[in-house]
Amino acid sequence: MQELEGIVQKLERGELKLEESLVLFERGMVLTQDCRTALDTAELKVKTLVDGQFKDE
Numbered sequence: 247m248q249e250l251e252g253i254v255q256k257l258e259r260g261e262l263k264l265e266e267s268l269v270l271f272e273r274g275m276v277l278t279q280d281c282r283t284a285l286d287t288a289e290l291k292v293k294t295l296v297d298g299q300f301k302d303e
Contacts, residue, residue, distance in 0.1 A: 250277040 253274040257267060 247277075247281060250274055250281065253277070 253270045256262060257270055257274070262270065
């Protein structure tokens with residue numbers, strides 16, 4: 247997440263050459279997908295735990 251935030255800051259400054267911006271953008275997209283996958287996994291674990299806890303009641 248920290249790397250992604252750093253990439254966003256660099257891109258927002260607009261001081262990079264086009265090629266550098268494209269490379270960072272591509273890396274940012276990969277990191278975004280990694281974060282999304284991690285969040286989806288965590289959400290599924292929480293749902294499974296909550297469902298299991300309340301199923302017995």
